[in-house]
Amino acid sequence: MSAATDLRELLADGEELTIVCHNNPDPDCLASALVLGRIAAEAGIDERRILYSGDISHQQNRAFVNLLEIDIQQFDPAVVHDRPAGSLLAFVDHSRPGVNNHVLEGTPVDVVIDHHPADGVEARFVDHREDVGATATILTEYVRELGTEVDDRMATALLFAIRRETLGFLRGATPAEYEAASYLHGLADRDLLRKLSSPSVSSATVDAIADAIDNRVVHGGVLLSHVGRTSERDALPQAADYLATLEGVDTTFVFGIVGESIQLSSRTTDSRVHVGEVLTDAFQEVGSGGGHREMAGAEIPLGIFADYTSDDELLVDIVESVVTARLLASLNIEPDDGDSEAEND
Incomplete structure (x- = not known):
């Protein structure tokens, strides 16, 4: 049958x-x-x-x-x-x-x-x-x-x-x-x-995407960014999609703090990169991540991060440091290879 x-x-x-x-x-x-x-x-x-x-x-x-x-x-x-x-x-x-x-x-x-x-x-x-x-x-x-x-x-x-x-x-x-x-x-x-x-877009989503643009850091063809803390979880894949159109960029990772977890979204057009495997490798020990070769996502409970500080700005800085380090390690990229485009524009 x-x-x-x-x-x-x-x-x-x-x-x-x-x-x-x-x-x-x-x-x-x-x-x-x-x-x-x-x-x-x-x-x-x-x-x-x-x-x-x-x-x-x-x-x-x-x-x-x-x-x-x-x-x-x-x-x-x-x-x-x-x-x-x-x-x-x-x-x-x-x-x-x-x-x-x-x-x-x-x-x-x-x-x-x-x-x-x-x-x-x-x-x-x-x-x-x-x-x-x-x-x-x-x-x-x-x-x-x-x-x-x-x-x-x-x-x-x-x-x-x-x-x-x-x-x-x-x-x-x-x-x-x-x-x-x-x-x-x-x-x-x-x-x-x-x-x-063609549904209407909320101002919060536009603001989150704008934050991702401002916070972008590029390592060769890989772009990492974040939107800070947001209530617009679905702004992350939209930001990842948009930033993937940037000249010279073929892989994007965008994260944000949503509620009590860290959410990530990724896109790639590089046939050498499987973003589902990258996210699984980077975060399987502390959360869950995976997906397709071209698009994937991950979720990590804030857990111990939230115990460090009640200051959102400082919390975002701590999360950014840890998430970036794990992603770069999974991608075999040296941390010193990155350039902040926002600072160079």
Whole structure:
């Protein structure tokens, strides 16, 4: 049997489904959760919920949830860890308990559908394809094979997710993404796609990106920067994307203090650098990090850093020193190789 058929048979034996998104879910994760819920409904599961941890702070992600009217709830440990018999647990766009989610390590998982690099993925049903560009591509394959009704809302969600995850088919796109997009194109709401593509940007996000520009330090083709303390976690990948367009720069790392953790986002166009592996190597002992060759992220609890001082400015300086040292060591770059462009402009 195919993966889609196997999934439907597993869902048909369940009485309820809890879909857990990764922390700070993006359109690929959200669209995949939405569509898995639809497949579960057609398999006979009436009680379904989508949970997430962290924040939906990126303006594009907020617009995605609001315009597509996605019913999503904050993570509830009791719902996940005290499930009754017949209650299924699913991960979409991530794969392991305790990694980029708040599920306890060792929690049994029933369904995993993901495209991110990972080892040791375990579940009753696993479709883990690192060779595709988006998890939404896999879900599109499922609905086509199963004959699931695809309305304009679902088609729009999937098509936008694929486009966003691949940066308009320029990053990590495979023939599977083009095939999925071709199928979805005629079904999607084009006006809604336009609205999702150009949401308003908050002033806090603009300020955070401006801080990243001011704080940049370049080591050859590698740029390191930070935004200090911010409530705009999703300004980090936006800053990393923007700074990656700087002439002479092919790899960017941007960090910020968000709540009680240090968040990092990275981008590269250098085929010699795998930023997912760089972040894993740099921070696996103190936090979690990883992702694709071209894009990745990391999260480190503030922990002992916060015990040094209550002064945010001093705290940022301490964090910057430690994060920079770990990144440069992982990249095999000597600390003296860097030049602060902000000071030289």
